[in-house]
Amino acid sequence: MKPIQSHWYGILIIAVLGAISCNESSPLNESPLDQPVSKSEPTLLYGLPVDSFEIHRGTIQKNQFLSTLLAQYNVSYIKVDELVKNSKAVFDVKKIRPGKTFTVLSEGDSISQAKYFIYEKNPADYVVFCLEDSCYAYNGSHPVSTEIKTGGGVITSSLYNTMQDLDLSPALAMEMADIYAWTIDFYRIQKNDKFKVIYEELYVDTIRLGTGDIKAMVFEHNGEPFYAYRFTQDSIPDYFDEQGMSLKKAFLQAPLKFSRISSGFTKKRFHPVLKRMKAHLGTDYAAPTGTPILAVGDGTISKAAYTNGNGKYVKIRHNSTYETQYLHMSKRACKVGDVVRQGDVIGYVGQTGLATGPHVCFRFWKNGVQVDHRKEKFPPSLPIKEELKADFNKLAEKLNVELETIEWPIDATADSQ
Numbered sequence: 001m002k003p004i005q006s007h008w009y010g011i012l013i014i015a016v017l018g019a020i021s022c023n024e025s026s027p028l029n030e031s032p033l034d035q036p037v038s039k040s041e042p043t044l045l046y047g048l049p050v051d052s053f054e055i056h057r058g059t060i061q062k063n064q065f066l067s068t069l070l071a072q073y074n075v076s077y078i079k080v081d082e083l084v085k086n087s088k089a090v091f092d093v094k095k096i097r098p099g100k101t102f103t104v105l106s107e108g109d110s111i112s113q114a115k116y117f118i119y120e121k122n123p124a125d126y127v128v129f130c131l132e133d134s135c136y137a138y139n140g141s142h143p144v145s146t147e148i149k150t151g152g153g154v155i156t157s158s159l160y161n162t163m164q165d166l167d168l169s170p171a172l173a174m175e176m177a178d179i180y181a182w183t184i185d186f187y188r189i190q191k192n193d194k195f196k197v198i199y200e201e202l203y204v205d206t207i208r209l210g211t212g213d214i215k216a217m218v219f220e221h222n223g224e225p226f227y228a229y230r231f232t233q234d235s236i237p238d239y240f241d242e243q244g245m246s247l248k249k250a251f252l253q254a255p256l257k258f259s260r261i262s263s264g265f266t267k268k269r270f271h272p273v274l275k276r277m278k279a280h281l282g283t284d285y286a287a288p289t290g291t292p293i294l295a296v297g298d299g300t301i302s303k304a305a306y307t308n309g310n311g312k313y314v315k316i317r318h319n320s321t322y323e324t325q326y327l328h329m330s331k332r333a334c335k336v337g338d339v340v341r342q343g344d345v346i347g348y349v350g351q352t353g354l355a356t357g358p359h360v361c362f363r364f365w366k367n368g369v370q371v372d373h374r375k376e377k378f379p380p381s382l383p384i385k386e387e388l389k390a391d392f393n394k395l396a397e398k399l400n401v402e403l404e405t406i407e408w409p410i411d412a413t414a415d416s417q
Helices: 002-025 066-071 077-087 159-165 170-179 386-405 410-416
Strands: 053-059 101-107 114-120 125-131 135-141 145-154 194-204 207-221 224-233 236-240 260-263 266-270 277-280 283-286 292-294 299-307 311-317 322-332 345-349 359-366 369-371
Touching: 066 077, 066 114, 077 125, 077 135, 145 159, 159 170, 170 194, 170 207, 194 386, 207 386, 224 386, 299 322, 311 345
Parallel strands: none
Antiparallel strands: 053 101, 101 114, 114 125, 125 135, 145 194, 194 207, 207 224, 224 236, 260 283, 266 277, 283 359, 292 345, 299 311, 311 322, 322 345, 322 359, 359 369
């Protein structure tokens, strides 16, 4: 019996060793903890994993309410009412507008009940409304990418029309007007004035959102080039000329962003209402009723009143030397004693008082005497700090090289010669 036992014992050892060898060589028998786990990334939409949801997209229709829209996705009116109340601090559903895009995420079952409603406020920003057990809302944003673009043009009729002809955003014209508000009177730009600009274009995926910051530009007005470079000091971005001087002056060139001068400063003018010759010690800017009127500089409201001649008007004391006055307002947006900053809205264009049409008569005092503000020279704001000049000069030099590569439109260049 012993030989037989020895025989079976040897077979058992061989079997055990074979099993161990098989375990070491076969990946099929690896411990679950040791195996590399292959997981596919979840599909995200508005930051939500949507693999288990049905996705419904649509556009808000005229006279369509949130309750009736969500009823199509089996959400009760009670649930919608709870959602409206809980989300009001984040987004008031009364602001939902026709034409805007929405997305509904619903469970992929026979009921197909909505669990999320996403409203796109604009191509970049959206609101997520959660319809789970607890209702709430939060804001979200799509990633915005930035591309650096360039453009150049020669003025043929107006800056706005030139922008349109070059397929450049009108918002770029507004930004340019803001940058040069202290140095160039955009109501007096002329045919054959020209510009080159380096700016940011903002995108969500392939959708163009609009323009970002202007990085640098040169605007040639009456044959004189005006450079502007964006540079940050003390954490505040600003625009400076080639000498490192701020383009901001003590006062804006005009109290309106865009309009036209309908009457200038003169000691002798035929008054259109009084029908007689009379001095006009101000500059009239014609614009539609309701156009915002801006404070041209920091100061304190010294008068906010009405007279038969001036209509509704506002007067600002800027310092011991300068005062400004804004006449014929349809409505004032300030009161005596208010402290205002440059660019603040102080009222709106109208035609109150002795006025034949909507405009603002802008008056400028220097040492108590009314003067033509367009002929005044004002000191610049803070320049580049000495310790930052090297960094600024290096940036300006780089941007100048890029500006030089921008070409004028061929036809426009021919016209300007």
